Amino acid sequence: MKKIATLLMLFICFGLMAQKTPVKKTNKIIDKAEKANFRVQVFKKSDTAKIELKSPDPEFKDRLPISAKINKNSIQDLKDLPHAATIDSVWKNELLNSDLYEEMQEEILKQDYSEVVYKELPTDTLKARLARLNARTPFNVEYNPILESVIKSYLKRNKKSMERLMALSEYYFPMFEQQLDRYDVPLEIKYLAIVESALNPKAKSRVGATGLWQFMFATGKMHGLDVSSYVDERMDPIMATEAAAQYLASLYKTFGDWDMVLASYNSGPGNVSKAIRRSGGSTNYWALRNYLPRETAGYVPAFLATLYLFEYAKEHDFQPNRPDVAFFDTDTIHVKQMLTFDQITKVSGVDKEMLQFLNPSYKLDIIPFVKNEAYALRLPRNGVGLFVNNEETIYNFAKSEIAEKEKTLPRFTEAEDKVRYRVKSGDYLGRIASRYGVGVSSIKRWNSLRSNNLRVGQYLTIYPTKSVSVAKPTVSSSKPSTSARIYTVRSGDSLWSISQKFPGITVQNLRSWNSISNTTLKPGMKLKLSGS
Numbered sequence: 001m002k003k004i005a006t007l008l009m010l011f012i013c014f015g016l017m018a019q020k021t022p023v024k025k026t027n028k029i030i031d032k033a034e035k036a037n038f039r040v041q042v043f044k045k046s047d048t049a050k051i052e053l054k055s056p057d058p059e060f061k062d063r064l065p066i067s068a069k070i071n072k073n074s075i076q077d078l079k080d081l082p083h084a085a086t087i088d089s090v091w092k093n094e095l096l097n098s099d100l101y102e103e104m105q106e107e108i109l110k111q112d113y114s115e116v117v118y119k120e121l122p123t124d125t126l127k128a129r130l131a132r133l134n135a136r137t138p139f140n141v142e143y144n145p146i147l148e149s150v151i152k153s154y155l156k157r158n159k160k161s162m163e164r165l166m167a168l169s170e171y172y173f174p175m176f177e178q179q180l181d182r183y184d185v186p187l188e189i190k191y192l193a194i195v196e197s198a199l200n201p202k203a204k205s206r207v208g209a210t211g212l213w214q215f216m217f218a219t220g221k222m223h224g225l226d227v228s229s230y231v232d233e234r235m236d237p238i239m240a241t242e243a244a245a246q247y248l249a250s251l252y253k254t255f256g257d258w259d260m261v262l263a264s265y266n267s268g269p270g271n272v273s274k275a276i277r278r279s280g281g282s283t284n285y286w287a288l289r290n291y292l293p294r295e296t297a298g299y300v301p302a303f304l305a306t307l308y309l310f311e312y313a314k315e316h317d318f319q320p321n322r323p324d325v326a327f328f329d330t331d332t333i334h335v336k337q338m339l340t341f342d343q344i345t346k347v348s349g350v351d352k353e354m355l356q357f358l359n360p361s362y363k364l365d366i367i368p369f370v371k372n373e374a375y376a377l378r379l380p381r382n383g384v385g386l387f388v389n390n391e392e393t394i395y396n397f398a399k400s401e402i403a404e405k406e407k408t409l410p411r412f413t414e415a416e417d418k419v420r421y422r423v424k425s426g427d428y429l430g431r432i433a434s435r436y437g438v439g440v441s442s443i444k445r446w447n448s449l450r451s452n453n454l455r456v457g458q459y460l461t462i463y464p465t466k467s468v469s470v471a472k473p474t475v476s477s478s479k480p481s482t483s484a485r486i487y488t489v490r491s492g493d494s495l496w497s498i499s500q501k502f503p504g505i506t507v508q509n510l511r512s513w514n515s516i517s518n519t520t521l522k523p524g525m526k527l528k529l530s531g532s
Contacts, residue, residue: 118152121316126151129312138186138258141304144286150305155316162309166320168199169310172212175327176241183245186258191306192265193244195299201235201360210234213244223247230368231375236361259285262303267296330358331384332376336395339377341365343398347390348383349495349507353431355379423458426512436464489525502529 127143134141154162169190176190196214197203204210208217211234215225223243225233233239251261254269260283264272275291282288289297309316341355342365356365358378367375379387387394421432429440429452443449446461454460487498495507495516510516513528 118156121152121155123148129315130308133308133311137188137307139188139262139304139307140259140285141307144301146286147301147304150301151308154305154309159316159318162306163318163320165194165199166310166313166318167322169194170320170322171327172199172237175237179238179241179245182242183249185245185248185252188307189245189248191310192262192303193241194306195302201237201240211240212237213240215240215243219247230364230366231361232363233361235363239361255283257283259283259300262300263288263292263296266299267293271296329381330378331381332378333384333387334374334376335367335369336391337398338369339367339394339398341367343394343401344377345508346499346506347394347397347496348379348386350379350383351508351511419462419464421460421462423454423456423460425456427454427456428452429454432460432462436462438462438464485529487527487529489521489523489527491523493521493523495521498527505529 126148130141130143130147172193173190176193177187180187180189193199193212197212199212201212202210203212203214205214209215210217210220210232213234215223215234217227220227220234220240220243223246225236225239225243227234248261248265251264251269252258255261255264255272260272263275263285271293272288275288276283278291279288285300289300309318313320341352341359341362344350344355345352352365358380359367367377369375377387419436421436423432429443429449433440433443440452443460443462444452446463487502489498495510499505499507499510510527510529513530
């Protein structure tokens with residue numbers, strides 16, 4: 001026992017000595033040390049946010065470590081950056097604006113191939129860049145005076161349009177590349193959708209070709225794209241892109257040359273084979289060009305010019321808006337009963353215009369429910385969780401709304417014979433047409449508009465087919481914080497709950513009238529209940 005006790009005492013002494021002995025770190029050990037494979041993020045603490053620290057440390061008292069959590073009551077104090085909100089607003093307008101398609105098609109048909117003077121891009125510089133492109137792509141990107149004319153024309157006259165297309169490409173290109181890669185189609189083919197549709201999923205040509213990839217009715221059917229009264233799958237970005245990738249891959253098996261694939265995608269394999277015969281058997285696009293239809297003759301140079309401009313965007317100082325919005329920040333839900341976009345907007349707070357952009361294949365803004373068919377609703381990722389978590393409530397709301405409409409007799413409202421409408425910030429022809437129950441083409445015809453572009457303050461003459469009015473809420477004595485046109489936000493209020501208190505007012509009305517970019521409300525905030 002004495003020996004054991006003695007040994008224990010020795011161990012305790014050695015332990016105490018080890019704690020007091022400093023650890024010497026030599027330069028050699030430091031040099032050999034591996035770098036830690038992690039990142040630390042430090043966030044500035046908001047002055048108003050309440051912070052609870054799991055492990056308080058006086059050294060970081062003015063900073064918010066990752067282990068901190070924000071008190072729920074302080075969330076109402078969080079504010080968005082005005083500049084970032086402006087960018088998001090501009091981005092949304094770009095997503096929903098469709099006039100680029102008309103501009104692109106007109107440019108291809110009326111392209112003047114005479115020499116264009118553009119001193120910022122010397123011919124020798126262009127030749128060198130095209131040679132580098134040619135080395136890394138399966139397309140024949142060799143220098144040609146016609147191609148030089150198209151590139152310089154786009155730089156001189158179409159730079160703003162190209163910047164808008166580059167902004168749109170941030171949404172579509174990742175999805176295009178995923179589908180093209182599945183079928184071993186060159187990723188550069190993604191630029192073909194710009195030439196075909198200017199990245200407008202609802203684009204329709206004068207002969208009926210529709211969607212991002214401009215499928216004719218019969219060709220779309222051949223590749224599994226169905227068309228019904230409710231749905232046009234040629235306008236579905238994913239389904240149409242997969243069909244296009246399949247079709248392009250099959251054309252390559254026929255021609256074995258991607259330049260010929262481009263020409264045949266536009267004019268048809270028959271026209272290309274005729275051009276090959278008429279040229280004496282050549283498969284070089286520039287040798288075939290004079291034997292192809294006029295539209296196709298301008299089609300391949302437009303594709304190659306677009307390829308060049310996107311690949312050398314930085315060198316030409318293109319500055320498109322690039323907010324943090326991406327296709328992969330969205331997700332889909334298979335619907336279990338018929339839903340309208342209006343119903344989804346009311347319960348989710350997602351703007352109807354954004355629903356139309358994310359779900360372009362639903363022609364009537366209605367998602368049908370058909371046995372043995374799987375129709376999906378695409379929402380921003382943060383809206384998917386909200387929808388799934390309240391799915392039963394949402395479907396019950398939709399059922400009750402339909403039942404209410406069936407019970408209530410329609411009111412007779414007399415529309416004005418003619419309206420003089422003043423364009424406001426954020427307006428576009430589709431929104432104005434929907435408000436007055438007329439078509440975009442009608443508004444353009446009544447006002448002699450050659451494009452879909454509008455300017456703030458511009459006056460439009462409209463002959464409405466429905467009455468446009470906002471219901472004025474009746475304020476009861478139980479709501480002392482409201483007046484005829486102002487509502488004071490109370491604790492627990494949301495845009496949805498407030499809209500339910502005032503029939504005829506929607507979530508998007510409240511957002512528009514009060515310039516609200518998100519759903520965060522603060523008690524005491526004053527909200528306008530009308531547009532005036």
